[in-house]
Amino acid sequence: MTALFSTFPRIGAGGAAMRRLAWTACLMAAMTGTASAAAEGTRTKGPAPTDISAVVRAEGVDPARAALLIIRRRDRAEWRSGGDRIGRRFPPASTSKIPHTLIALETGLAGDGETRFEWDGVERALPVWNQDQTLATAFARSAVWVYQRITSRLGRGVMSDWITRFGYGNADVGGENDLTTYWLRGPLAISAREQTVFLEKLIDRTLPLSDRTYDIGRRVIRTESGEGWSLYSKTGWRQDGVNTDIGWYVGWLETANPDTGTNKGMMTGDTYVFAFNMDMPDPAQDVPKRIRAVKAALSRIGALPAP
Structure with a gap:
């Protein structure tokens, strides 16, 4: 100095x-x-980050138009692609169904994962949306209308309070007119880095939620499993008719150590938290790349078995 x-x-x-x-x-x-x-230093604590742009590119995604962050929680090792874009915010689209599911459970609007939401008879784009839904099926099918009903019933004040308490991105749900679209078109926005921060709070159970909400939430969010691993995840697709579409895939992977097995249904090996977003100028071709790129990266670093 x-x-x-x-x-x-x-x-x-x-x-x-x-x-x-x-x-x-x-x-x-x-x-x-x-x-x-x-x-x-706090953000990058752990081994030096490893660049995995080649894996992203091999899946047909331009690393300059995407961001991928994977963190192994045991030692804070990071694998990255996308440079500064990892910190750039975008509307979360349907990845917000993770916090929205937790809010619906904690407030009692959804008693559990089997709480039914009656279809209003309006024909929507996807046939699987045009029927009654449970919270679990609405999450798995990404049924937007169910979550729009949840936010409408709870109201702007309640949603704003919970999103702020979660520290979720910029925590901006906008005004009353944004109540059913704030996560689809904005103003709510979050970066890949912030997605992992939120997910780690969920994993560690440090969000202001009951054990019951955590237990049910985990069951709803769990999307896939195999021998020695379980995947908790959600895709997202931002399309506002003005900007380039953005695809998301976020979540975490729990792997089991063969010699320790499981503990109360939770894996006892390594946990990898991840967040991925990408530009989708050609959605018909690009949508499948969201999950594919992340799984390829997890496989490359040894977290998932080879496809």
Whole structure:
């Protein structure tokens, strides 16, 4: 810091005020740099990150138009692709069904994963949406109308409070007119990095939720399993008719150690949390790449068996 201060020229007595301002500015710059370095150190704590852009590219995704972050929680090892885009926010689209599911359970709007939501008779794009849904089927089928009914019934104030308490992205649910679209078109937005932060709170059970909500939530969010592993995840597709479509895939993978088995239904090996987003200029071709790219990366790092 002394060397930095020495770059300022000597100023006479009449310029004492100017010199104080210069020193103050310099000190603030030094403090800001230190704070930024500390924040970066916390963010990247663990082994040096490994670039996995080649895996993303091999799945037909341009790494410059996508962001992938995988964290092994045991040692904080990170695998990344996408550079600064990992910190860039986008509307979460249907990945927000993870926090929305937890909110529906905790508030009692959905008693459990089998709570039924009666179809209103309106024909929608996907045939599987055009029927009564449980919370579990609505999550698995990404039935937007069910979650729009949830946010409408709970109201803007309740939704804003919960999203803020979760620290979910920018936590902005907008105004009353945004109540059924804030996660689809904005203003709610979240980065890949912030998705992993939220998911780790869910895994660690440090969100302000009951054990009952955590237990039911895990069952609803669990999407796939195999020998020695379980996957908890959600896709998302932002399409607003103006900007390039954005595809999401976020979640976590729990793997079991063969010698320890399971404990109360939870895997006891490594846990990998991940978040992926990508531009989808050609949705018909790009939509399947969301899951495919993440699974390829998890396989490459040894977290999932080879396809």
